[in-house]
Amino acid sequence: xxxxxxxxxxxxxxxxxxxxxxxxxxxxxxxxxxxxxxxxxxxxxxxxxxxxxxxxxxxxxxxxxxxxxxxxxxxxxxxxxxxxxxxxxxxxxxxxxxxxxxxxxxxxxxxxxxxxxxxxxxxxxxxxxxxxxxxxxxxxxxxxxxxxxxxxxxxxxxxxxxxxxxxxxxxxxxxxxxxxxxxxxxxxxxxxxxxxxxxxxxxxxxxxxxxxxxxxxxxxxxxxxxxxxxxxxxxxxxxxxxxxxxxxxxxxxxxxxxxxxxxxxxxxxxxxxxxxxxxxxxxxxxxxxxxxxxxxxxxxxxxxxxxxxxxxxxxxxxxxxxxxxxxxxxxxxxxxxxxxxxxxxxxxxxxxxxxxxxxxxxxxxxxxxxxxxxxxxxxxxxxxxxxxxxxxxxxxxxxxxxxxxxxxxxxxxxxxxxxxxxxxxxxxxxxxxxxxxxxxxxxxxxxxxxxxxxxxxxxxxxxxxxxxxxxxxxxxxxxxxxxxxxxxxxxxxxxxxxxxxxxxxxxxxxxxxxxxxxxxxxxxxxxxxxxxxxxxxxxxxxxxxxxxxxxxxxxxxxxxxxxxxxxxxxxxxxxxxxxxxxx
Numbered sequence: 145x146x147x148x149x150x151x152x153x154x155x156x157x158x159x160x161x162x163x164x165x166x167x168x169x170x171x172x173x174x175x176x177x178x179x180x181x182x183x184x185x186x187x188x189x190x191x192x193x194x195x196x197x198x199x200x201x202x203x204x205x206x207x208x209x210x211x212x213x214x215x216x217x218x219x220x221x222x223x224x225x226x227x228x229x230x231x232x233x234x235x236x237x238x239x240x241x242x243x244x245x246x247x248x249x250x251x252x253x254x255x256x257x258x259x260x261x262x263x264x265x266x267x268x269x270x271x272x273x274x275x276x277x278x279x280x281x282x283x284x285x286x287x288x289x290x291x292x293x294x295x296x297x298x299x300x301x302x303x304x305x306x307x308x309x310x311x312x313x314x315x316x317x318x319x320x321x322x323x324x325x326x327x328x329x330x331x332x333x334x335x336x337x338x339x340x341x342x343x344x345x346x347x348x349x350x351x352x353x354x355x356x357x358x359x360x361x362x363x364x365x366x367x368x369x370x371x372x373x374x375x376x377x378x379x380x381x382x383x384x385x386x387x388x389x390x391x392x393x394x395x396x397x398x399x400x401x402x403x404x405x406x407x408x409x410x411x412x413x414x415x416x417x418x419x420x421x422x423x424x425x426x427x428x429x430x431x432x433x434x435x436x437x438x439x440x441x442x443x444x445x446x447x448x449x450x451x452x453x454x455x456x457x458x459x460x461x462x463x464x465x466x467x468x469x470x471x472x473x474x475x476x477x478x479x480x481x482x483x484x485x486x487x488x489x490x491x492x493x494x495x496x497x498x499x500x501x502x503x504x505x506x507x508x509x510x511x512x513x514x515x516x517x518x519x520x521x522x523x524x525x526x527x528x529x530x531x532x533x534x535x536x537x538x539x540x541x542x543x544x545x546x547x548x549x550x551x552x553x554x555x556x557x558x559x560x561x562x563x564x565x566x567x568x569x570x571x572x573x574x575x576x577x578x579x580x581x582x583x584x585x586x587x588x589x590x591x592x593x594x595x596x597x598x599x600x601x602x603x604x605x606x607x608x609x610x611x612x613x614x615x616x617x618x619x620x621x622x623x624x625x626x627x628x629x630x631x632x633x634x635x636x637x638x639x640x641x642x643x644x645x646x647x648x649x650x651x652x653x654x655x656x657x658x659x660x661x662x663x664x665x666x667x668x669x670x671x672x673x674x675x676x677x678x679x680x681x682x683x684x685x686x687x688x689x690x691x692x693x694x695x696x697x698x699x700x701x702x703x704x705x706x707x708x709x710x711x712x713x714x715x716x717x718x719x720x721x722x723x724x725x726x727x
Contacts, residue, residue: 157367162331163356164239167199173401177401183408205308205312206239214292219266222273225406243337256280268294271297337359361565362391362520379422381410381413405422424489428711429491489504495513510529519566536601561585567586589605590606591619603622623685633655634657653697655678
């Protein structure tokens with residue numbers, strides 16, 4: 145359903161002050177519902193963990209951690225998505241101290257540096273992180289403060305490592321014997337609860353300080369725009385250490401009574417969608433775009449791609465996606481592949497191609513996107529689930545003021561916002577905090593504008609914008625969008641370099657072709673043909689854009705770009721001409 149009649153509508157919500165109140169309130173309402181669904185490898189199916197059991201485990205772990213002397217301390221959590229990861233997060237934040245989520249894909253040295261910067265006293269980690277943590281914990285300086293290494297999967301304490309399972313069992317015994325140290329803690333809703341390090345190298349990563357109120361206000365206000373189907377199941381795909389997944393999916397899902405199914409890994413998404421009968425999936429654009437490409441490549445293989453496009457055009461023309469389950473029946477083959485239960489796809493973390501959203505909607509998959517950043521817990525704007533625009537980042541979140549700072553003649557300027565979700569500041573970095581927070585307004589570093597209906601659009605990053613000598617602004621994201629519209633280009637990265645013939649800035653594109661597509665068309669395809677094809681695509685783009693936006697240099701990559709754990713390309717500037725670069 146996507147209709148302007150829902151423009152002013154808001155869903156009813158319940159107010160909460162902190163994460164403990166959020167969890168306890170959900171347990172009261174959804175006690176016996178599954179809070180989490182975890183794949184049992186031996187049984188080969190998902191097994192459920194109730195809201196009541198989740199609360200018991202949170203309280204048991206919290207009680208044990210306090211009895212270890214960790215009250216008021218910082219405790220890191222690192223590992224792949226899991227039930228233990230989630231309850232560790234809540235146990236720490238809801239009465240022990242400050243939780244510090246760490247990216248599990250960082251190298252040993254980076255992990256050690258972040259643990260030292262955060263001054264953690266304990267770290268809870270998964271079995272898969274044991275090798276990394278063994279090396280990290282050899283750092284003598286770190287071990288002066290980090291005295292409790294806790295491993296999630298150990299059945300009992302071993303070689304100086306503490307078993308999380310033993311802590312759960314011991315905490316339950318303490319509770320049964322009347323220990324109320326954890327239960328009686330008064331949670332300060334405005335104090336630091338979560339310390340999150342932004343993506344980037346260790347030297348550049350900033351420690352974002354969020355309070356309970358920051359996070360729960362984001363959850364409550366987001367829930368005024370987006371309602372999860374009652375008793376729905378969400379597939380947890382993105383890493384929980386990232387605030388996008390933890391706040392927008394896990395915390396919001398638990399607030400609304402959803403079950404969180406832990407995905408086994410990116411290659412198992414389609415399988416898990418079917419097995420867990422998933423209704424909701426939140427992901428980055430790359431995942432939805434990959435799924436989108438797979439749908440059309442399979443249709444092409446079976447000779448049904450033209451029929452699929454024709455049916456989608458009919459769906460758009462008559463807005464069949466607003467007419468009950470008609471599209472589910474028309475596109476039943478596609479829906480069956482995803483389990484046949486999808487009620488919402490939510491994209492975020494980066495801009496998604498609007499055409500992808502329109503295609504999904506035409507096939508009966510409600511999909512919309514939002515925009516935010518860790519510093520705002522994270523949502524700043526999001527489309528309503530019943531009123532959205534494919535190209536828009538969304539409408540400002542209720543309670544969050546959003547403005548365009550110093551707009552140009554087109555209305556484009558820096559996006560700034562203020563409200564209860566804006567961070568406390570950067571950890572031990574007053575200069576960065578003063579730069580980001582000015583007179584109560586968070587300066588996002590993103591450029592954007594509003595349309596006549598109040599929808600926010602994001603043009604690109606302030607730091608990556610290319611400025612020509614005559615003052616023209618070029619957003620790399622816009623040029624990258626044009627490039628990746630072609631099915632022959634998998635990924636692209638655009639930046640400005642000094643021209644060889646004059647001193648003005650020119651646009652350079654680094655391109656990772658869709659090699660499988662080229663090889664499917666011709667198994668013996670040559671590099672020369674690929675270069676020629678990419679050159680033709682660039683020429684067509686250059687014919688449709690202003691002269692200052694034309695791509696003047698390009699380089700074809702053999703390897704895909706390095707990415708963050710949320711699948712964003714790590715931007716870098718390379719002002720040298722590469723071998724093999726084309727003019």
